[in-house]
Amino acid sequence: xxxxxxxxxxxxxxxxxxxxxxxxxxxxxxxxxxxxxxxxxxxxxxxxxxxxxxxxxxxxxxxxxxxxxxxxxxxxxxxxxxxxxxxxxxxxxxxxxxxxxxxxxxxxxxxx
Amino acid sequence: xxxxxxxxxxxxxxxxxxxxxxxxxxxxxxxxxxxxxxxxxxxxxxxxxxxxxxxxxxxxxxxxxxxxxxxxxxxxxxxxxxxxxxxxxxxxxxxxxxxxxxxxxxxxxxxxxxxxx
Numbered sequence: 001x002x003x004x005x006x007x008x009x010x011x012x013x014x015x016x017x018x019x020x021x022x023x024x025x026x027x028x029x030x031x032x033x034x035x036x037x038x039x040x041x042x043x044x045x046x047x048x049x050x051x052x053x054x055x056x057x058x059x060x061x062x063x064x065x066x067x068x069x070x071x072x073x074x075x076x077x078x079x080x081x082x083x084x085x086x087x088x089x090x091x092x093x094x095x096x097x098x099x100x101x102x103x104x105x106x107x108x109x110x111x112x
Numbered sequence: 113x114x115x116x117x118x119x120x121x122x123x124x125x126x127x128x129x130x131x132x133x134x135x136x137x138x139x140x141x142x143x144x145x146x147x148x149x150x151x152x153x154x155x156x157x158x159x160x161x162x163x164x165x166x167x168x169x170x171x172x173x174x175x176x177x178x179x180x181x182x183x184x185x186x187x188x189x190x191x192x193x194x195x196x197x198x199x200x201x202x203x204x205x206x207x208x209x210x211x212x213x214x215x216x217x218x219x220x221x222x223x224x225x226x227x228x229x
Contacts, residue, residue: 009152034217043116043202043220044155090154099170100218102154 002027004093006103014111019063019078021106023091026072033074034092034100035065044090050074061085086110115139116221118203124227131190133224135203142208144186145218146170146178149200158201161186162208193228200225 048059157170
């Protein structure tokens with residue numbers, strides 16, 4: 001069975017500060033891992049994905065995530081937050097089958 | 113134009129009414145999904161379809177049914193709506209041909225906000 005835990009339902013940062021959104025997963029097989037972003041009144045869109053290539057994955061809008069097998073983590077970071085980064089972020093895991101398990105989401109607030 | 117469209121975008125209905133939510137895609141993907149999003153719960157899979165003749169229940173299919181009318185169309189029905197089906201509903205697609213299944217990203221529609229009074 002697979003599961004995803006996102007630590008913190010809400011995260012608030014100042015504009016220009018580091019963004020760190022935490023995700024831990026559980027999987028009995030090598031996982032595929034994803035981060036999606038949801039802006040208000042929109043569907044989810046892919047930020048980045050890990051598919052067993054490089055452990056440091058770079059995505060759109062300056063975000064990146066590092067796969068750490070020993071810690072079963074896939075945390076999302078961005079060096080400098082921008083107001084436009086305010087959104088809800090979802091971590092997701094798949095075992096290569098039909099199903100993708102989504103975390104509960106973390107809402108990011110960016111203060112001016 | 114959007115690749116995955118959903119209609120309607122918003123719907124208010126009453127308990128006991130039959131409701132259909134529609135999804136169309138122009139991405140040429142074979143796999144389609146229906147999810148429900150509730151605050152604090154993330155996305156839960158209702159139904160998924162790997163092609164027109166293959167439809168499968170997800171984790172929360174009770175009270176819902178689906179129809180895959182064509183590769184590009186996948187509709188979700190609530191036969192008799194109840195208030196706890198009030199939620200945001202998303203359709204998504206993925207392509208099984210572009211790499212191993214599971215490594216494929218899903219593409220989401222803009223969602224339908226359904227309120228059952």
